Amino acid sequence: MTNDLPSYKKPPVVETVCGVLFQELRDLHGVHLGLFWQRLKKQYCKNRELPPLVPVIEQFGDQQPVRLQLTDVPPLPRTWILTESEDAIIQLQRDRFIHNWKKVSPKDEYPRYTRVIRDFREHFSAFRNFVEEQELGSLVPLQYEMTYVNHIPQGDGWTSINDIGNIFPDFARNVSSKRFLPEPDQLNWRTSFCLPDQQGRLHIVIRHIRRAADSQPILLFELTARGFPKDSSSEAMWHWFDLAHVWIVKGFTDLTDADIRKRLWRQES
DSSP, X not given: OOTTOOOBSSOOEEEEEEEXXXXXXXXXXXXXXXXXXXXXXXXXXXXXXXXXXOOOOOOOTTOOOOOOOOOOSOOOOEEEEEOTTSSEEEEEETXXXXXEEEOOSTTOOOOOHHHHHHHHHHXXXXXXXXXXXXXXXXXXXXXXXXXXXXXXXXXXXXXXXXXXXXXXXXXXXXXXXXXXXXXXXXXXXXXXXXXXXXXXXXXXXXXXXXXXXXXXXXXXXXXXXXXXXXXXXXXXXXXXXXXXXXXXXXXXXXHSOHHHHHHTSOBOO
């Protein structure tokens, strides 16, 4: 499935996310997350707590809505466990397992999909085994998700929002002097595309923001595949993530300018 994918020597990706939403584990408590952390502490030596993520489920046509469980169990924070450099993060909550890779230093290079999916697969399997060992119930997947976050800094093919067409040809703006409206002050474009056989959607976000680390203006280009295959087998799960990766890479290529891809991101194929 991935043999004919475009390849880049210097892609602008700064973060990848692989995640599973599953039926809530009502018996999962903070003490269990602490026990799981102990197993990974040599590599993931830091931890943080954040508010839990709210589930978003993709639906098509007359599909029956996924019923999320209501419970009187007190909410559990989302727990982050991080490597020392904070370039890898595992996020845990009662209905979610997520693994992130993050670019922390300008010298950090995107580790490629084979490593991204390998690390996610390894740690998710460890968590699933832990849940079974602790008799916390069964992991019943409801939805899978993969996100690639790209930062395109000002100066890399654009200097103002009027130059958006230099990067994304579909959105070239006519800057004729006869225009009444000035250059846009903000940019926030969102759309989605259906994956084959209604296995989910590819969501695209393009925003003009300032990077938190140094306030540099950037174009945030985020591609998120979210959905579920026709069956819940383990084999179908990993085929779905391969499909999501294909759509993200080809979607990235489809929406961006060919010269920019070759000149800035060093497209090889």
